[in-house]
Amino acid sequence: MARKDLIVGNWKMNATHLEAIQMVQKLSYRLETDDFERVEVAVCPPFTALRSVQTVIETDHLPIRLGAQDVHWQESGAYTGAVSPGMLRSLGVRFVIVGHSERRAMFGDDDAAVARKTVAVLDAGMIPIVAVGESLEQREAGTTEEIITGQLTAALRGIAPERVATLVVAYEPIWAIGTGRTADPDIAGQATAQLRAALSATSGNEVAAAVRILYGGSVNPGNIAAFMAKRDIDGALVGGASLDPDQFAAIVRYWV
Numbered sequence: 510m511a512r513k514d515l516i517v518g519n520w521k522m523n524a525t526h527l528e529a530i531q532m533v534q535k536l537s538y539r540l541e542t543d544d545f546e547r548v549e550v551a552v553c554p555p556f557t558a559l560r561s562v563q564t565v566i567e568t569d570h571l572p573i574r575l576g577a578q579d580v581h582w583q584e585s586g587a588y589t590g591a592v593s594p595g596m597l598r599s600l601g602v603r604f605v606i607v608g609h610s611e612r613r614a615m616f617g618d619d620d621a622a623v624a625r626k627t628v629a630v631l632d633a634g635m636i637p638i639v640a641v642g643e644s645l646e647q648r649e650a651g652t653t654e655e656i657i658t659g660q661l662t663a664a665l666r667g668i669a670p671e672r673v674a675t676l677v678v679a680y681e682p683i684w685a686i687g688t689g690r691t692a693d694p695d696i697a698g699q700a701t702a703q704l705r706a707a708l709s710a711t712s713g714n715e716v717a718a719a720v721r722i723l724y725g726g727s728v729n730p731g732n733i734a735a736f737m738a739k740r741d742i743d744g745a746l747v748g749g750a751s752l753d754p755d756q757f758a759a760i761v762r763y764w765v
């Protein structure tokens with residue numbers, strides 16, 4: 510089964526709703542209809558900008574997908590500060606990042622929380638982007654495969670294979686995020702192959718072949734093509750460079 514390329518911009522805690530409107534408009538001017546045939550494009554603004562970006566996408570009939578950076582697993586209730594899957598779904602959100610390393614490191618998202626969020630996103634009819642990645646110490650200790658496949662298996666525990674087939678995995682080595690220090694494409698290719706092998710082991714070959722696996726960590730217009738050339742890399746999760754519509758558009762059009 511052919512996997513369509515997927516390039517996702519993770520804006521993190523950047524952009525007011527007014528700035529977000531401008532960013533998505535500028536992005537749309539820089540992309541051609543043909544680009545969207547080849548690549549699925551998504552942006553993940555902060556919660557406060559989702560409604561505004563949704564309006565631009567709908568009004569201008571843009572093929573850009575809307576994503577969120579996090580979610581709570583409960584549908585409603587006394588969870589001060591949290592946002593539920595249904596709330597995101599009603600804004601036309603298609604993708605939700607779960608388990609980003611910044612969430613794991615700064616907001617206490619452990620494997621159990623990531624697993625709950627993954628199920629909640631699927632239950633609400635959206636697509637989780639399950640992020641996994643090793644620290645520099647773990648890489649140097651030679652435990653990368655164990656760490657990333659462990660994170661992935663924990664996130665997917667108990668999810669039926671046909672549902673696993675619909676989700677997206679992002680391999681983001683922590684030492685490459687926001688540092689300008691990208692993983693060597695060979696290293697990223699190896700880690701993504703290990704993740705696909707882990708998917709085969711837990712959910713079967715057919716499911717593993719259907720899941721899109723992204724690379725993330727200091728992706729820019731100059732290095733994207735080398736990552737996309739790897740057999741098991743189907744796209745990218747882009748942080749810093751996604752804030753600049755020129756750079757992000759150049760990443761989307763990685764073959765140009």
Ligand code: PGA
Binds near residue numbers: 747750
């Ligand atoms: P970066 O972030 O591209 O700024 O390294 C990637 C991410 O955290 O998703």
